[in-house]
Amino acid sequence: MFKTLRNAWKIPDLRKRLIYTFMMLLVIRLGAHIPVPGVNASAIKNLLKQQGGALGLFDMISGGALQNMTIFAMGIVPYINASIILQLLQIAIPKLEEMAKEGEEGRKTIAKYTRYLTIVLAAIQAWGFTFAMRNQNVLINPNLWSWIVAILSFVAGTAFMMWIGEQITEKGIGNGTSLIIFVNIVSRLPVGVNVLLSYKxxxxxxxxxxxxxxxxxxxxxxxxxxxxxxxxxxxxxxxxxxxxxxxxxxxxxxxxxxxxxxxxxxxxxxxxxxxxxxxxxxxxxxxxxxxxxxxxxxxxxxxxxxxxxxxxxxxxxxxxxxxxxxxxxxxxxxxxxxxxxxxxxxxxxxxxxxxxxxxxxxxxxxxxxxxxxxxxxxxxxxxSFGGTSLLIVVGVALDTVKQMEAQMLMRHYKGFLS
Structure with a gap:
């Protein structure tokens, strides 16, 4: 893996793509520390310590943004769900199946539907989360304006992450959505190591x-x-x-x-x-x-x-x-x-x-x-380390290395033919 990165860095075009990818992922990690106004993060931390489960999985995928109640708390999960739903609908709806087989134009149309569905799912998930957590005192001042600000912040954060993921896929290296989840999970690794070493x-x-x-x-x-x-x-x-x-x-x-x-x-x-x-x-x-x-x-x-x-x-x-x-x-x-x-x-x-x-x-x-x-x-x-996080990290790392090797192989043949 490190040898592939070193060889890719020597190629100017791939070096630009790698730098662009790293910068976008840095923006993701910075956004994971911007808190939503009027939200009580300590209440969510206590809930995660008590229950974990699905909330723990979402917090892992968001890189700790959920427990800190930042603008990226919803993570990229609504976009993933929207993609899966449209993929399943292609089997049930013949028109969508035909659209998927039309080539580039069909894929662009499906991508547009995926974005719209992502916003809808993010709004529903943000509303449901804040409503479900009302008993946990998630809002400092539980009034209508606080709800609107929290929901809009969560939805805007998800939309921004979706845009960054698409930009990484187009202008960077690897699948943008997968890399966002990858860097979020890896960012929790020091916390997990610290917890493990705390035992005597x-x-x-x-x-x-x-x-x-x-x-x-x-x-x-x-x-x-x-x-x-x-x-x-x-x-x-x-x-x-x-x-x-x-x-x-x-x-x-x-x-x-x-x-x-x-x-x-x-x-x-x-x-x-x-x-x-x-x-x-x-x-x-x-x-x-x-x-x-x-x-x-x-x-x-x-x-x-x-x-x-x-x-x-x-x-x-x-x-x-x-x-x-x-x-x-x-x-x-x-x-x-x-x-x-x-x-x-x-x-x-x-x-x-x-x-x-x-x-x-x-x-x-x-x-x-x-x-x-x-x-x-x-x-x-x-x-602290889970099988799900391990599976995602290893899978994304292998896929990204394969894509870099494919890019280098393609440029090697171009240079040979010229």
Whole structure:
């Protein structure tokens, strides 16, 4: 990774892109320290210490902006949700699906819809958050003007982060949205190290660090892992030219769904408690016990959390990988999998392979997500690093390095041809 950065720095165009990316990410971190007027940050910090869960995940993605109640408290999450919603709607709405296949113009239109939906979701999330936290004294002076200022500040912060993410993608290196989440998570690393070193049991601390390194290696192994399905294209003659006849492959990643199933599962698991906080600050009785059971730190909640991850992994993989469409495209272009007949048998074979690979990826995600819970239960220590954050950081780092290598390779060929 450092060698790739060093080589990229030597190329003037890539150096400009790297500097631009670093400057934009610096703006993100500066904005994470600008507080929203009239908001009580200490109340949110106390709530995060008590509950964590989904709020802890959002605070991690925002780089601590949520617990400090800054203008970037909502983070880039509304933009991610809007992108996922429009991606799912492309399957349900044929017009959107056609638009996505129209090329650059279609993608621009979908991007415009994504921006509009992001603002709507950010406004709903900002209103819901301030309304739900009214019992926690989130506003110093809870009047209409304070609500309006807080909501507008949150929405403006999300819109600004969305714009920066798009600018990084266009003028910088890597995916802007992913890099924003990456730098926010990495910014919390010193706090996590400080918490870990504050414990006096140095043997357990050293053991946790070893487990952390093993988890990184495990994540890299699975993130890079893929099943390559061999494809052969038949030769065809058109005039004096012969087309086809080459061999290629279809790469199927082990972790096809990425980190999305974990985010979906955690959000759904914490949804009842978040809705309850709209009306009651500290629920008691039977419903209070149920909410405790649904927390991922409880054995029942942990099992349910793992099952939800398995479900969402298969659900999202089914959406992103369409065996029938791939089989039809192969048949039209004269391609076939050796030993498998074209058409429906090919689609059935691809479905079987993808289901097997997805099961491995789903189990991997469940292990990574529940590892911090298991470590806390075993060592009775607050393990600050989570499997979700580790998965995001490693995935974004690998993807960014690949993009830099691709940029350098492209410029190498340009120089060779000139």
């Amino acid at each position: 049991n140095y043997v357990v601390t050293a053991l946790l660090l070893v487990v952390f390194v093993i988890m990184i290696a495990f994540v890299v192994l699975v993130q890079q892992g893929e099943r390559r399905i061999a494809v052969q294209y038949a030769k065809r003659t058109s005039g004096r030219k012969v087309y086809g006849g080459q061999s290629t492959h279809i790469p199927v990643k082990v972790n096809l769904a990425g980190v999305i199933p974990i985010i979906f599962a955690m959000s759904l698991l914490q949804f009842p408690e978040m809705v309850t906080n709209f009306f009651v600050a500290n629920p008691t009785g039977v419903w209070g016990k149920i909410l405790v059971w649904l927390r991922w730190t409880h054995p029942f909640g942990a099992v349910l959390y793992a099952l939800l991850i398995l479900f969402f992994t298969f659900f999202y993989s089914t959406i992103t990988f369409n065996p029938i469409e791939i089989a039809n495209n192969m048949k039209k272009n004269g391609g076939f999998i050796p030993g498998i007949r074209p058409g429906k048998p090919t689609a059935d074979y691809l479905t079987k392979v993808v289901n097997q690979i997805t099961l491995v990826g789903a189990i991997f995600l469940a292990i990574i997500a529940l590892m911090p819970v298991a470590l806390q239960a075993i060592f009775k220590m607050n393990v």
